[in-house]
Structure formats: structure tokens, C-alpha cells
Amino acid sequence: MNLLLQMWGGYARMTRRWPALAAVIPFIPVVALWTIVAEAGLFPRAFFPGPADVVRSFVTLTYKGILPDYLQDSLIRLFVGASVGMALGVPLGILIGTSRWAHRICWPVLLFFQAIGDIAWLPILLIWFGFGLTTMTFVIVYTVLFPVVLNTVLGVESVPRDLGRAALCLGASRARVLWEVTLPGALPNIITGLRNGLGYGWRALIAVEMIVGTSGIGFMMFDARRAGSTVEIVLGMIILGLLWYVVDAWILAPLERATGERWGLVTS
């Protein structure tokens, strides 16, 4: 018991000194278990590759340039889709959050379309736009849009009424209030919306790439299925997880915390 406590203390100290370790160490048992199962030969190698096989595949594909190209394609699609989603979602959310009329008119429609879900659009999108970038971008934008709009509305509504009033009686115009009070007040929620939206968007992108893609990580995984290459499929899965971990834990979460905490809007 004492020894365990000491080890835990040592772990806490170590991860505080090198925060990157905290991200790596929890995976050691996972990889170890994976290695043991693979090496024990419970399943045929072709069905259940081990870590070494995946690393080898990673090196080969990177060396050939396929992996970097596909990764780039996926990330650009996500970035474009997320940017368009934000550009549409934030103004729409602010409109709905500030205007009672816009709220009444848009809210039911918004909930209706949210319920349809991104992938459900694919059949009709394929008929309209075919197998291409337009279809993929549409799905990403669609996925990112709703969390951004809903969280922006929440953010706008959470700004205390007195703040807007204070700005008005200090001489701000309605437009200045929007810029100086509403937007910064809603920002932590907007970032939460972006964070959720990117998470859903990333998953939707992989699904779409499997169906309509000619490149990208999702395409790579689905294409590997045809060749029966489980190694590449597992490699794809690992890349999805890693990439999201990096983006979320090292960029989005700190950003969300930074705005919320600095302004005293989040108390934790």
C-alpha cells in the first residue's frame, strides 16, 4: 500500500516536470497488452498485426510519401470545412442569441436539420454533387455548424444583461456592444462549440472518405480492406486517435480553458 502511494507520488512529480510523459505513459499497458495478444498467436498474423508490423507499415508508407499526402488531404478538408462552418455558425448563433424573432423562427428549423445527421445526407449529396470535394466539404460544414451555432447561442444568452447595459450607458452603439461585449462574452462557449464540432467533423470526414474518397486517411483504410491489409487499417485507426489527441489536448482544450479561466467565467 505504502509502496503504491510512493509510486503514485513519483508519477505525479514526474508528469508535472515533463507533461508530455502524462500523455504517453497511460498507453504503455495498452501497447503491452496488444503485443502479448499478437505474439501469443491467438489469431492469425494477417488478421491481427502486432505493434512492430504497424510501425514497419508506417515507415514504408511515409517513405513512399503516401501517408503524408493522405494526411495532408484529410487535414485540409477538415480545416476548410471547419472554417466555413465557423464562418456561418458564429454569426448565425449571434443572430439567434440576440434576436427573439430570429430565435423563434430559426430554432425549430435548426433542431429539425440537426436531427437528420451528417451521413444521412450522403445519398442525396452523391446524386447532386457526385463523388468529390463538394460532397465531403458539405458534410464537414454540416457537422461543424450545429455545435457551433448551439454553443454560440448559449454563450450569447449567458452574457449578463448588465454588461450590455453598462456598455450602452458608457456610450457604445448597438454594433459596438456586439463587438465589445456579446462576442467576447460568448467566446468561451464558441470555442467549446468549435471543439465539439471538430471532433464530430473529424469522425464524419473519415466516414465520408471511406465512401466517396479518392485520398485521405479514411480512403486509405477502406482501400486497405480490398487488399486485405489489416496492418494499414490498424495504422489508420491509430493515426486517427493520435491526431485527435494532439489537436484536442494540446490546442483546443488549453484554448478553451485560457479564455474561460482568465475572465473568471469558469470557476474550477
Next chain:
Amino acid sequence: MKTLSLRNLGKTYFDPYAGAHVTAVHDVSLDVQQGEFVSVVGPSGCGKTTILNMIAGFIPHSKGEILLDGTPVNGPGPERGVVFQSFALFPWKTVLDNVGFGPKMRGVPKAERDRIARDYLALAGLSHAANRYPNELSGGMQQRVGVVRALANEPAVLLMDEPFAAVDAQTRMTLQEELTRIWQDRKPTVLFITHDVGEAVFLANRVVVLSKGRILDEVAVDLPRPRVWDQLVDDDEFKRLSAQVLQMVRAA
């Protein structure tokens, strides 16, 4: 010279839950002279906040007139500064930028508005906190910022709705003393709303007693300044005035 003048002011709310009209302010006429400090006291629900919100332009009035230097007001504007019970500081702006917000809206260049803000922060003894964010300050300090932020805009009239209700008793007394000092220094026109009789008498030149949406009576306060609690608690004139106002409020 009168700055603010209310003529037969009235407000009727529609309460959608009760489905009925509620008259919160019946008929209020009041003149506030330039450089005067007027306190308004009255029991809870007598319409104090409603009156202030109408003067500030946050809600429309139902009848009568609100004149500022002879011109009717409608909607909020920088010539009527407001100090909020909730402080209402912008959490994403430093103390300096909060105080400089009014000048910024007037188009005052950055260097000049920082100078103005520093000047007013010094007045409130807050020079050391200029670069901090509001959530890093105590409640008392936050409301000091709220007061000088409104003053830095040099409003024709300063409206305060129970601004010290959210701080502890000791801090409240300090803030009251500081407010009288600042008032003596800058002589702003102030309309101060409170339900605390002692506070009303301590601060004002004149105390107006409100009852059920009407002005019941008013009392002139000629206590010498600067006013300090240590001296006034035992002052016979202060005690007499407080008792007189308290009696009116109780009767209201």
C-alpha cells in the same frame, strides 16, 4: 441650475404570468440640481429600480417626461452614467481598459484614455490594480472600479442603484466614505438609490422618500463634510435626521 428633471413620471408593467397590468411608478416629479447628491429611499418594491432604469433608458416610461438639461431622454446614453449593484465590469478587460471604456467609445486615442483612466484609478486608490482583471479583485475593489468607470466618462448625472449592497458591512462603510470624498472632489450630480436609511442620510444633500410609486416626502441634509462614520455615529444631527427618515420609510 437643474440638470435632471422628472415630470409626472409613471410606469405600468404588463405581467404576462398574471395577465394583468402592474403600476410600479404612479406619479413622480423630482428636480435634481447640478452638483447635487440626492438619495432615494423606500421599502422594497416601491419602484426605486424602475425609476432608475427609466432614467438610464434601459426601459421605456409609460407616462410623463424625463428631461436632462431640458431635453427629453430616450434610450441609454453616455450623459447618464450608471453604477450597477452587480458591478458589471467587463471580465475580459483589465481594470485600466474597463475605466477607459467610456473614453474609447468617444473616440479618445489610446494614450489619452489611459491617462484619463489612471487619473481616475488614482482617485479611487487603485493605481496598483490597473493591469489586473476584475475577477482578481475583491468585491469592494471591483465596485470602486465600477464607480470611477462611470465617472471617467464625465456624465451629466450619475445613477447608482444599491451599488454597495453586495459587499460586506465594513467595506460598505469605507466605500461610502470614499464616495463622499470623491463627490467633494469632483462634484458630480448623483442620484443614489438605496433601502438603507443610514446610507442615504450619510451620503446625500437631500433624501427623497418613496412609497408605492409616489414621492412621500423629502429631507434636506446639511451635515458638514467630509463625512466620516467615526464622527457621525455619535452626531446628534445625523441621528435626528436618520430617525426622521426611518419614521417616514416605516410609515410608507
